[in-house]
Amino acid sequence: xxxxxxxxxxxxAMAILRGMERAFMIRLIRQKKSTPKDLTKLKGVFSxxxxxxxxxxxxxxxxx
Numbered sequence: 001x002x003x004x005x006x007x008x009x010x011x012x013a014m015a016i017l018r019g020m021e022r023a024f025m026i027r028l029i030r031q032k033k034s035t036p037k038d039l040t041k042l043k044g045v046f047s048x049x050x051x052x053x054x055x056x057x058x059x060x061x062x063x064x
Contacts, residue, residue: 003029
């Protein structure tokens with residue numbers, strides 16, 4: 001079995017895919033749309049010293 005991702009261009013394409021699902025030819029896997037997170041908004045929130053301290057705490061907690 002192979003998993004592929006498609007972009008549906010119109011309602012007719014979706015109707016064809018649903019028909020194929022009803023004929024047990026394919027299985028549609030629906031996923032919620034996720035909005036990409038813009039990490040540039042976080043730039044400059046922490047000073048370099050604070051960032052290094054937080055990174056150290058994260059490493060320390062992973063080792064526990």
